[in-house]
Structures are given as C-alpha cells and as structure tokens.
Amino acid sequence: MADDLGSMHHVKGHVKWFDPGKGFGFVVAENGGPDILLHMNVLRNFGQSSVADGSIVEVVTHRTERGVQAIEVVSIIPPPRDAEPPLTDIVRLDRHEIQQAALEPARVKWFDKGKGFGFANVFGRSEDVFLHIEVLRLSGLADLQPGEALALRVIDGERGRMAAEVLAWEAGINEDAK
Numbered sequence: 001m002a003d004d005l006g007s008m009h010h011v012k013g014h015v016k017w018f019d020p021g022k023g024f025g026f027v028v029a030e031n032g033g034p035d036i037l038l039h040m041n042v043l044r045n046f047g048q049s050s051v052a053d054g055s056i057v058e059v060v061t062h063r064t065e066r067g068v069q070a071i072e073v074v075s076i077i078p079p080p081r082d083a084e085p086p087l088t089d090i091v092r093l094d095r096h097e098i099q100q101a102a103l104e105p106a107r108v109k110w111f112d113k114g115k116g117f118g119f120a121n122v123f124g125r126s127e128d129v130f131l132h133i134e135v136l137r138l139s140g141l142a143d144l145q146p147g148e149a150l151a152l153r154v155i156d157g158e159r160g161r162m163a164a165e166v167l168a169w170e171a172g173i174n175e176d177a178k
Helices: 040-046 095-100 133-138 169-176
Strands: 008-019 024-029 036-039 056-064 067-077 103-112 117-122 128-132 149-157 160-168
Touching: 008 036, 036 040, 036 056, 040 067, 095 149, 095 160, 103 128, 117 149, 128 133, 128 149, 133 160, 149 169, 160 169
Parallel strands: 036 067, 128 160
Antiparallel strands: 008 024, 008 056, 024 036, 056 067, 103 117, 103 149, 117 128, 149 160
C-alpha cells in the first residue's frame, strides 16, 4: 500500500468509538478497509468536542505510514434511535414538535458523563437548563466540556427547563441559517 500513501478519499462510515478523554476514536468505513483514526482536533474543526458511538459520519481521509486518518469531518448524523428515550419529558413530544422549538444559544455550566447529566445556561437567562446524556446521544454527542458553546432546543419538562436537542454552536448557526 506504499503507493497509496498521501492519497485522500471521501469516506462514509460509522463511529466505532470516540473517547474525549483520550482525544481520539475510530471510524469504520461502510465499504470496508482499516479503521480510520478520528482525532479530537479534526472533530473540533467541525465544531464538536465529542461524537456519539454509532453516529454516521462522512470524512475526508489521508493515508499515512501509520494508517488512515480523518483530516476533515464533512457531516455527522446521530446514531439511529433504537427505542424511545427513557425520559418521560421527551417521550411525550414528537420529533417534529422538538424541531419547531427555537434554537437558543447556551454555554455548558458542567456535565458529568458518569452521572449522565449536567446543566447549561442560556444566554440572557438566569435559570439552568438540564442536559441529559440520552438527549446528547440522540443529538450525536457523547460528552460536553464546561464552557462549551451550544445551540439548544429547550422544553419545559416535568422538573423545569431541559434540553430536548443539543447542537454544537457552529452546527446550530448553520441550521438556523437554513
């Protein structure tokens, strides 16, 4: 494969795993081949600090002596929904209803992946917005960092305001422009 070194390809596949703590993960191409290294810096250039396992991704790859690496993320589609989310607040809403909610700019206050939840603050408002790990997964994210900028679709849940959809700030800006 030495003659293929330096070649670039547009590849579609799924995220095998991604660990924000380690700063990398791997993508499996739908047409086979070696696992593709996905580094956090490449993901950040797309506007996200994490990606959920099982997400469908399109990436531009580059073959090096050490293997195939993603050098650009073109798109990310959240993993397929196996079942309705366990949160009763979200179960009562249909996907179309969630999509009708306005995107609100927010910043992560804190998020603990181990506990499965955290909070964000919507700009210009004093109350916290609850962030649940299942909503992150359905939004194509795996983790959030304190201070990270987001675009949220917020609903009034049974216990207060909660995110029904979470987008990376850049993705939210692009979607709002449509």
